[in-house]
Amino acid sequence: MGKDILTVGIESSCDETSVSIVKNGREVLSNIIDTQIPIHEKYGGVVPEIASRNHIEAISRVTQKALKEAHVTLEEIDAITPTYGPGLVGALLVGLSYAKALSYANKIPLVGVNHIEGHIAANYITYSELEPPFLCVMMSGGNTQIIHVKGYTEFEVLGKTRDDAIRRSI
Numbered sequence: 001m002g003k004d005i006l007t008v009g010i011e012s013s014c015d016e017t018s019v020s021i022v023k024n025g026r027e028v029l030s031n032i033i034d035t036q037i038p039i040h041e042k043y044g045g046v047v048p049e050i051a052s053r054n055h056i057e058a059i060s061r062v063t064q065k066a067l068k069e070a071h072v073t074l075e076e077i078d079a080i081t082p083t084y085g086p087g088l089v090g091a092l093l094v095g096l097s098y099a100k101a102l103s104y105a106n107k108i109p110l111v112g113v114n115h116i117e118g119h120i121a122a123n124y125i126t127y128s129e130l131e132p133p134f135l136c137v138m139m140s141g142g143n144t145q146i147i148h149v150k151g152y153t154e155f156e157v158l159g160k161t162r163d164d165a166i167r168r169s170i
Contacts, residue, residue: 006072007079008063008102012095013087013115014141015039015046017058021070021077025121026128029070034058052090059098074106084112086143116140120149 004023011018015036021029036054040046067073082099085092096112103110113121119138124130132154136147145160 005078006076007081007111008066008074008077008099009113009118010059010063010080010082010095010099011115011118012055012059012091013083013085014091015051015054017055017062017095019059019062019066021066021072022125026124028125029072030066030068032062032066032069034062046088048088048090051088052094055091055094059094063098063102074102074108077106077108079109079111081111081113083115083118086115116143116145117153117155120147120155 007022009020009022017034018032020031023029036051039050039054080099080103082095083092084096099110102108116138119140120136123136132149132151134149136149138145138147146158148156148158150156
């Protein structure tokens with residue numbers, strides 16, 4: 001087998017700033033999450049402007065901690081993979097802008113990741129032998145879908161809800 005591929009995953013689509021270092025798309029070397037739940041609890045839900053501002057404060061620190069915990073440097077990274085959507089626009093812009101700057105400054109390729117497809121791909125980490133095709137129930141925020149995963153990048157939505165009713169009934 002050839003060289004291991006190391007990626008920096010950056011997730012900032014809502015109220016958590018998360019950075020992971022992943023080897024070969026299947027092995028998580030580090031996963032640092034800076035949650036904003038205590039901040040938003042007093043408002044009864046996520047306040048987009050507050051979420052964006054907190055991402056700005058956390059993103060660099062979380063990235064450095066993820067690299068340190070994984071025992072890798074940016075020079076060893078093969079790709080930077082930020083979430084580009086869907087999600088809160090301001091929150092996404094923080095993560096995407098940071099990723100673009102990191103990519104440009106260090107000459108590392110940037111590969112945007114769809115938030116929903118990221119949830120599907122998480123199954124490959126949990127079940128390292130998993131390969132398409134399979135059925136996936138994806139729940140994220142107010143979005144619930146039943147998806148036929150035909151290939152690594154080929155999906156067919158078989159059903160979805162208009163709200164988060166399924167999540168509330170579980």
